[in-house]
Amino acid sequence: MKTKLYDLAHSRAGDKGNTLTLSLIPYRPEDYPILCAKVTAEAVKQHLQAIVAGDITRYELPNLPALQFVCQQALTGGVTTSLMMDTHGKSLSYALLEMEIDT
């Protein structure tokens, strides 16, 4: 069954220069292992190919639990020089949550 990340988790986007950060926090801690298994850096890179030009690194925080994705070259230059509508990339948490995984 395909499940949208939106139904399993919440997320907040942040920016540092041209780098986008995306947290992914399961509503239910028991869904953390499936997020770890399915929402790999490679899968996110594939999903966000229209947005992220550079590498994506994934960090695991089992204590919280949560995942953190750091996406390079994702903000078309960054907050002051970008011509994007959303120069900070603040809306992009919901781009990640559009991703579907097999559950």
Place this chain on the structure above:
Amino acid sequence: MKETIRIGCGAGFSGDRLEPAVILAQQGQLDYLVLECLAERTIALAQKRKRQDPALGYDPLLERRIESLLPHLLDKRVRLITNMGAANPLAAAEKICAIARQMKLSVTVAAVTGDDVFDQLSGDEPALETGKPLKESGSLVSANAYLGTDAILPALATDAHIILTGRVADPSLFVSPLVHAFDWSLNDANQIGQGTVIGHLLECAGQLTGGYFADPGRKDIPDMAHLGHPFADVSKDGIAVFSKVAGTGGLLNVATAKEQLLYEVMDPSHYLTPDVVADFTQVRLEEVGLNQVKATGGKGQTRPDTLKVSVGYEAGFVGEGEISYAGSNALGRAQLAGAIIEKRLRDRFTDLRIDYIGSTSVHRTAFGHYPEPYEIRLRVAGRAATAKEAALVGEEVEALYTNGPAGGGGARKYVHEVVGIVSTLIDRAKITSNVTVLNA
């Protein structure tokens, strides 16, 4: 020495709402109130204002914030720590004294300076983002090093009611009162790491109490129109319980705290500040009551030998134009308009962007969802060296009224100057910070 101190955060960015800070000062029973008002971008803009008028360059809302807060700060004995000094902490301190005299109040203000390192850079230093010399980005307008807790402590050691800084690391605004109150050692990396966790959770103010979190039906937040900002009760050993003033709107729970903990964090085990290399991976968040979250477990390693410097440069001008299409085939007509603009402007702009607001403008894609929207706003943006060239974008979009597809309406055009930001590193031994105390 007190066993516990209470630190509130009344603003998380320069344009933040004014009233949560007043409520915190008035009803929060705080020891310290912090206002974090300085982003990467805002200090470069402040430097430009200072160049135009040496008496300016501090936060544009400083006067309004101080006028509404000052009586409560003095009455309740709350010390204010803020980076509203921006590019000009000394002018900001003088302004606050002038406000106090006008209000017939007596105040002591300490200004922390030393972050402005513009004269210490040659422009040949490599930018962290590109590896190329800074000056290749464009004509440099500002360079501000991120000062840390060690620069703020001497100001706290004075009897100042208000401590004004320029560029400091955001968490240091919160770590410094903890170190001051509890006499923590700056060399105790685990203690400072936990202090940095506390600062990072508080620094965006309303983002901890349910702001930037709500999603109706899924993540509901009560009474957002009156969102309260957070405070933390911190004990001598660094255990923190976060909460908000009773009766204010918003929600503070483990979910809101998790989103904020990871906000803008690159490697969670190496969160770099001037004070410490903090480790967030062992942090434990626990709900201990309604709107009460306890945070423990922040760790850290010895602080870096270099400080990050935020460098502003002139990046030309951006021109924008917008026009709306609505009704049948709105997207088709907007796309035709976009194609016309593309043909007319592509050769004159190296950096041109065409967006269809209502379809793909925000995420650059719709992930396969293309429902026909009732209305679409075409938006075109281009960057140019001069304001005159940039203005062409809006002029061409406006011309679509009589030269474009059917039924275009509501054209608007804008031009604004752009300050770009790059970063570099500076040896911390080259930085000298100073504290100036003024009285009114």
